[in-house]
Amino acid sequence: MKIVFVGPTVPDAATLVGDALAVRPPATQGDILRAVYDGATVIGLIDGNFEYVAPVWHKEILFALSLGVTVLGAASMGALRAAECAAFGMVGIGEIFRQYMADETADDSDVALLHAPEELGYTALTVPLVNLRATLRHLTEQNRLTATDAAEIADVAADLFYKERTWNAILGHAGLSAHIDAAMLRAEYVDQKRIDALELFEALRRMPAERHAPPQDWTFNTTSLWATMLSQLPLTDEKSDA
Structure with missing residues (x-):
């Protein structure tokens, strides 16, 4: 079974992948572990929740890998x-x-965005910094934006908290909107997160739905913290797949 955790990066994921992949909502701590216990052979991680819930734990990814489960990541938390x-x-x-x-991107918040809930289609309310930078690169390569203006916009956006990183906030800062074509930025927007996520979908489709041999160069250590997590985490999840 191939499972992918995705939400706001590709709101229409279920329609795009059809029956090829099992689509689950953005992952939180324990969801990768549940997928392993559910029989996953290949796991794709794109979106993950954080801030108000515990994010995906590295240890559960290592656990999946130690059992021969292929784990891929792209676009956002992945x-x-x-x-x-x-x-x-x-x-x-x-x-x-x-x-x-x-190390061209380092901060966790560079991929973060504020968005509406699943019931409202995960509508994006802010601009992820990685997408803004991709848009600025595209426009400078097309000679439609100067390198100086692009750098200024990128610096302004990077200084904003990710929940405040809207087009109006970015362009309204320090009077940028006075000499920058805001309509052009929106029209030429490059959604790099979606591009990368679609690439992950294709990689998942091509992979055989089977586990492979466990790694030989490292061993999974069952620490006391891991044992505590296992004892506290219900492995039968009542949530339905998205």
Whole structure:
């Protein structure tokens, strides 16, 4: 069974993947572990919740890998965790993962955004910094935005808390909107997170739905903290898949 955790990055994921993948909502702590116990052979991590809930724990990713489950990450929380767990065999996909690995992107909040709930289609309410930077690169490469203006916009956006990173806040800061074509920025918006997520979908489709041999170069350590988590975490989840 192939499972992918995704939400606001690709709100229409269920329609796009059809029966090829089991789509579950953004992951929180314990969801990767539940997927393993549910029989997952391949897991794709794109979106994950945080702040008000515990995020996906690195240890549960390592547990999945130790059992021969292929775990891929891209676009959002998945790209971040893939960069952090690459040494243990987690597979990163896409440009944002590459940026984390190259230290071109470092902050967790660079992929974060404020969005509406699932019931309202995960509508984006703010602009993820990784997407803004991709948009600025595209416009400078097309000679439609100067490098100086692009750098100024990027700096302003980076200084904003991710929940406040709207187009109006970015362009209204320090009078940027007076000499920047805001309509052009919106029209030429590059959704790098979605691009990377779609690449992960394709990678998942191509992979065989089977577990492989456990890693030979490292051993999963069952720590006391891990044992405590197992004892406290219900492995029969009442939530339905999204």
